[in-house]
Amino acid sequence: MLLALSGCLSAPADLDSGAPPPAGGPRSAVDDGGTAGPQPSDAELLPDLWSDVPIVIGAGPSGLAVAMDLGEALVLEASDVIGGRARWAGGFLYMVGTEEQAAIGTIDTPELAAADWEALTGAAPTSATRTFLAATDGIRDRLVGMGLVLRLDRPEPVTGHLRLHAPTTLGVGLVETLAANLPEGVEVRLSTPVHGLVFVDGRAAGVRTDAGWIGADTVIVASGGFVDRADLVELHTGWGPGTWRAGDAHGADGAAVDWASASGLGTAHLDAVGAYRDVLGIAGADGQAMGRTSSFAFPWVWVDGSGTRFVDESATWSVLLSGLVDSRSNVWAVTTHESIAAAVSEADRPLLVEGEAWRCADDYAALAEEIGVDSTALPETMASVAELRTSRAADPLGRSFSTFPSTDGAPCAFRPGSIAAKNFGGLAVDDDGRVLDAAGAVVPGLWAVGEAAGMGVPGLGGAWGFDGSLSAVLWSGWRTAAGIHAER
Numbered sequence: 001m002l003l004a005l006s007g008c009l010s011a012p013a014d015l016d017s018g019a020p021p022p023a024g025g026p027r028s029a030v031d032d033g034g035t036a037g038p039q040p041s042d043a044e045l046l047p048d049l050w051s052d053v054p055i056v057i058g059a060g061p062s063g064l065a066v067a068m069d070l071g072e073a074l075v076l077e078a079s080d081v082i083g084g085r086a087r088w089a090g091g092f093l094y095m096v097g098t099e100e101q102a103a104i105g106t107i108d109t110p111e112l113a114a115a116d117w118e119a120l121t122g123a124a125p126t127s128a129t130r131t132f133l134a135a136t137d138g139i140r141d142r143l144v145g146m147g148l149v150l151r152l153d154r155p156e157p158v159t160g161h162l163r164l165h166a167p168t169t170l171g172v173g174l175v176e177t178l179a180a181n182l183p184e185g186v187e188v189r190l191s192t193p194v195h196g197l198v199f200v201d202g203r204a205a206g207v208r209t210d211a212g213w214i215g216a217d218t219v220i221v222a223s224g225g226f227v228d229r230a231d232l233v234e235l236h237t238g239w240g241p242g243t244w245r246a247g248d249a250h251g252a253d254g255a256a257v258d259w260a261s262a263s264g265l266g267t268a269h270l271d272a273v274g275a276y277r278d279v280l281g282i283a284g285a286d287g288q289a290m291g292r293t294s295s296f297a298f299p300w301v302w303v304d305g306s307g308t309r310f311v312d313e314s315a316t317w318s319v320l321l322s323g324l325v326d327s328r329s330n331v332w333a334v335t336t337h338e339s340i341a342a343a344v345s346e347a348d349r350p351l352l353v354e355g356e357a358w359r360c361a362d363d364y365a366a367l368a369e370e371i372g373v374d375s376t377a378l379p380e381t382m383a384s385v386a387e388l389r390t391s392r393a394a395d396p397l398g399r400s401f402s403t404f405p406s407t408d409g410a411p412c413a414f415r416p417g418s419i420a421a422k423n424f425g426g427l428a429v430d431d432d433g434r435v436l437d438a439a440g441a442v443v444p445g446l447w448a449v450g451e452a453a454g455m456g457v458p459g460l461g462g463a464w465g466f467d468g469s470l471s472a473v474l475w476s477g478w479r480t481a482a483g484i485h486a487e488r
């Protein structure tokens, strides 16, 4: 049955009247990219509906950005609100060479940021990374031109540079600014999940929805990441059950990765999951599960196998800390039974994981033996922590004295766990956002932006990702719209 909806959709009866046929012409072979939703019978050769304008899957910031610059688009959004995960975000945007930096006398350039990149993300900048870095001041100018007010926020924990800008109205303000700047030719349909991609003769030919196959000659996947999918996160990162959890996933349902598997699309860098570090699965010394610590109480110090600290542990808001932990061996959070018990009793969230138990000992030298770190260095490290806490002297690693835990009490240690925050891998795309198949060839008519494409291009964020990747999400949307215009 052919259905006609309002707006830019029409029944493909137009075909009979000489209107352009759906991409690939009448269906001769359909690769069914979906695992759910209506499945047209083989006898059906035409889409149930036809969109004259590109279809964008997802109304997060990347979907809104690409739709904005396309000028005309049909945006299909599964949830009942626009903005995707950015609606709940602080809205930090990584940008360099901006007026906000200049106003406080900071000289910053894409080249300086590129020079820091490997230390930040664990991998050298790619050509896409450099293109993104060079574009960030333009992103800033565009957002400010749309009415967004930005302020410089906290410095990066690794370099100390101030490159994170935040809207004074937070992520929701960013979303509303994007939405307010959508041209009239963009229609956003809420509560309209896409169940799969349709291909005809090797090119994208539309999407499957509850209303059937909607045909279009251009489809843009902007459906976000997969941190809410334990199967995908554990498969690609190697993290075991109970050692991690998703953080505020809000619809990061992994649809793009599923469609890649179903349709032979390429994926890349799926192991690059940006994660915060916390302590999970705290089991009491007596074997009783006690709960977990509050993310931002950080009542511990981290040491590696050398028994020394290596980072300001209070920067748990940053995915960069995760990289620092991963690049060291035998990292432990060291604290006291009393400190952690106090934090657990104040924690506002329930026990999430029962992972590795505490290791406790009578003193720090014995604890070091127990956890396999340098037994001379660990007592010295904890003595210096006590000194920093009480003397209020400056910590060489930058942590405020007031946040250090007391070292008095029964020494204990446990492993930091991971909180999966966002993906820096996804559908394989070229530098303009064209989706590649598993063999690396361009799939005509199919594009991907934002987290679905690893923040724009998988590998852009190195091994660990970076904070403020919303600027890359926007960049990828605007860049891809330019690529689509160039092809049409």
Ligand SMILES: Cc1cc2nc3c(=O)[nH]c(=O)nc-3n(C[C@H](O)[C@H](O)[C@H](O)COP(=O)(O)OP(=O)(O)OC[C@H]3O[C@@H](n4cnc5c(N)ncnc54)[C@H](O)[C@@H]3O)c2cc1C
Binding pocket: 057, 058, 059, 060, 061, 062, 063, 076, 077, 078, 079, 082, 083, 084, 085, 086, 087, 088, 089, 090, 091, 092, 093, 192, 193, 194, 195, 222, 223, 224, 225, 247, 248, 249, 250, 251, 252, 253, 255, 421, 422, 449, 450, 451, 452, 467, 468, 469, 470, 471, 473
């Ligand atoms: C609490 C929180 C705080 C954050 N803080 C920051 C921050 O300060 N800075 C930063 O850089 N990043 C932050 N992030 C991450 C950031 O929000 C995301 O990386 C960003 O929103 C990704 O944009 P996107 O458009 O690619 O995907 P999303 O924002 O995830 O949007 C994807 C959209 O697609 C929809 N969708 C999914 N599947 C389908 C389907 N099958 N059919 C139709 N629609 C579908 C989803 O409902 C969603 O609306 C935060 C995230 C959260 C949750």
